[in-house]
Amino acid sequence: MIPGPFSYHRPASVADAVKLLSDLGEDARPLAGGHSLVPMMKLRLATPAHLIDLHGIAALKGISRNGNNLVIGAMTTQHELLASDDVAKSMPILHEAALLIADPQVRYRGTIGGNVANGDPGNDMPALMMTLGATYRLEGASGARDVPAADFYQGAYFTALEPGEILTSVSVPVPAAGHGYAYEKLKRKVGDYATAAAAVVLTMSGGKVATCTIGLTNVHETPLLAADAAKAVIGTGLDAATLKKAAAAAEAIMAPAADARGPVEYRKHVGGIMVTRALQRAASRAK
Amino acid sequence: MTKTHVTMKVNGAEVEGLVEPRTLLVHFIRENLQMTGTHIGCETTHCGACTVDIDGMSVKSCTMFAVQAQGSDITTVEGMANADGTLSALQEGFRMMHGLQCGFCTPGMIMRAHRLLQENPSPSEQEIRMGISGNICRCTGYQNIVKAIQYASAKINGVEFREAAE
Numbered sequence: 053m054i055p056g057p058f059s060y061h062r063p064a065s066v067a068d069a070v071k072l073l074s075d076l077g078e079d080a081r082p083l084a085g086g087h088s089l090v091p092m093m094k095l096r097l098a099t100p101a102h103l104i105d106l107h108g109i110a111a112l113k114g115i116s117r118n119g120n121n122l123v124i125g126a127m128t129t130q131h132e133l134l135a136s137d138d139v140a141k142s143m144p145i146l147h148e149a150a151l152l153i154a155d156p157q158v159r160y161r162g163t164i165g166g167n168v169a170n171g172d173p174g175n176d177m178p179a180l181m182m183t184l185g186a187t188y189r190l191e192g193a194s195g196a197r198d199v200p201a202a203d204f205y206q207g208a209y210f211t212a213l214e215p216g217e218i219l220t221s222v223s224v225p226v227p228a229a230g231h232g233y234a235y236e237k238l239k240r241k242v243g244d245y246a247t248a249a250a251a252v253v254l255t256m257s258g259g260k261v262a263t264c265t266i267g268l269t270n271v272h273e274t275p276l277l278a279a280d281a282a283k284a285v286i287g288t289g290l291d292a293a294t295l296k297k298a299a300a301a302a303e304a305i306m307a308p309a310a311d312a313r314g315p316v317e318y319r320k321h322v323g324g325i326m327v328t329r330a331l332q333r334a335a336s337r338a339k
Numbered sequence: 340m341t342k343t344h345v346t347m348k349v350n351g352a353e354v355e356g357l358v359e360p361r362t363l364l365v366h367f368i369r370e371n372l373q374m375t376g377t378h379i380g381c382e383t384t385h386c387g388a389c390t391v392d393i394d395g396m397s398v399k400s401c402t403m404f405a406v407q408a409q410g411s412d413i414t415t416v417e418g419m420a421n422a423d424g425t426l427s428a429l430q431e432g433f434r435m436m437h438g439l440q441c442g443f444c445t446p447g448m449i450m451r452a453h454r455l456l457q458e459n460p461s462p463s464e465q466e467i468r469m470g471i472s473g474n475i476c477r478c479t480g481y482q483n484i485v486k487a488i489q490y491a492s493a494k495i496n497g498v499e500f501r502e503a504a505e
Contacts, residue, residue, distance in 0.1 A: 053382045060343065060360035060406050090402050091384050093361075103360070105407060131396070155473025157387060157451065160396035161403070242472040243385060 055093035058100055062108040066191055066220055069104055074193045074216035076102045082218055083107075084127060084166030087158050112165070112220060115139065121223045126165025130154075133164060142226045145233035145253060149180050152235065155243045168201070169219040171209040171274075174245030178205060179275035180235065183251040183267035186224040192217035205274035228263075231255050232338030236330040237269070238322050240313065246270040247313040248323035250278075250302070252330040254285075256338040261285045266298075266330070271306035271323045278302040281327060290335050298331060299324035345409050349374070350418030358405045364398075365389045367405035368415060376416040376446050380475070387474030390447035391415050397454040399473070416446035419453065428494040429453055429487070438487030440478035447474050452488045460495055462488070464503075 063069040079101035092098040112127035115136050133150045140147045153176050167177040181201035188199050204212045237249035249269035255262045264285050266278040281301040288294040308319040342357040356371040368377050380388030389401045392414040419427050429449050439445045455470040467488050493500035
């Protein structure tokens with residue numbers, strides 16, 4: 053399988069990349085790790101006339117601290133996230149989730165920016181970024197703007213990115229010390245997208261849940277925040293009745309597609325189980 | 340489509356060629372360089388048969404364009420033998436432990452295992468299995484591939500390899 057012909061561009065700065073994107077218009081696509089786009093191009097489901105490879109832009113790489121936030125350059129790979137001590141210590145759920153993405157080879161190339169910007173409901177980082185309250189920096193010809201992850205996803209492959217804009221970094225607030233976390237992903241095999249997955253970040257106080265956020269992957273055309281499910285567990289010790297209530301509240305907002313991963317009812321059912329497991333595991337880790 | 344001139348280092352030698360931007364790295368390696376050790380399996384980024392080592396990373400060369408490898412340092416399975424032509428510890432492991440049957444996945448397995456052992460010279464069985472989870476083998480059931488990598492790990496670390504009891 054060979055992709056259709058295209059012109060290859062390798063800008064050295066964000067400004068050059070943005071200029072190329074706006075000059076070349078709709079026929080141009082930015083290329084990050086390429087592990088979603090290149091397979092689509094080989095199947096001729098994507099036929100961009102111009103590829104703008106972002107690998108030449110050093111400013112898009114790396115993980116740094118900005119106050120209480122970790123700022124992760126869009127071209128930082130999953131492998132680099134996994135190698136980061138700062139991520140492992142201050143935001144272990146990001147480490148846990150990155151390890152569940154694709155396979156080792158794909159993680160050497162796949163980037164956080166590509167994962168969150170593509171708008172693929174099967175990607176794991178979007179729901180996690182919503183759960184962590186992350187903000188995306190989008191840069192275009194008219195300047196930069198910051199969009200909360202929770203406002204970014206509009207539909208499958210439809211996002212708040214305007215034509216000519218590039219997602220350049222992700223800013224993630226470091227969760228409170230002693231927080232509990234879990235990313236539970238059910239998949240058929242290594243490398244598969246989630247049949248359903250749930251991210252939980254919570255804090256406990258005196259054996260009761262003090263704060264809780266729940267995100268859901270691949271059970272809707274966009275990633276979801278399960279606000280009612282999270283509300284249902286606040287102030288409880290996560291007893292069986294509460295867990296059941298939370299799972300039901302989460303299932304109520306799921307609308308997965310029926311596909312090779314299973315029919316709608318099954319995917320909702322296991323989605324509820326992922327929420328339950330993630331809540332239990334997160335609580336067991338909270339200090 | 341205009342062709343682009345690319346240069347890179349493959350198995351220690353400077354190579355060059357003219358490629359269309361859409362030429363996949365695996366096609367450049369197999370067709371331009373005539374090095375057919377790197378295999379094309381699924382062509383969909385799943386099977387790992389096309390894995391090569393690029394600047395210290397295991398990469399599926401069917402999912403990267405040759406133009407993107409400009410200036411990089413690549414190792415393929417042809418570059419795995421020791422300088423004197425004898426088998427490397429990994430190659431010896433695959434031979435001694437029968438880590439292959441049809442052999443189609445072997446170049447990718449060896450290239451992936453090479454990087455895994457560079458990063459972690461003493462992986463546990465679980466770490467080996469996760470480490471090669473991007474490589475599919477339809478013959479062996481993986482048992483002997485895992486043993487082959489354990490053999491290589493032991494040899495690299497200068498300890499005697501003992502098969503775990505089954």
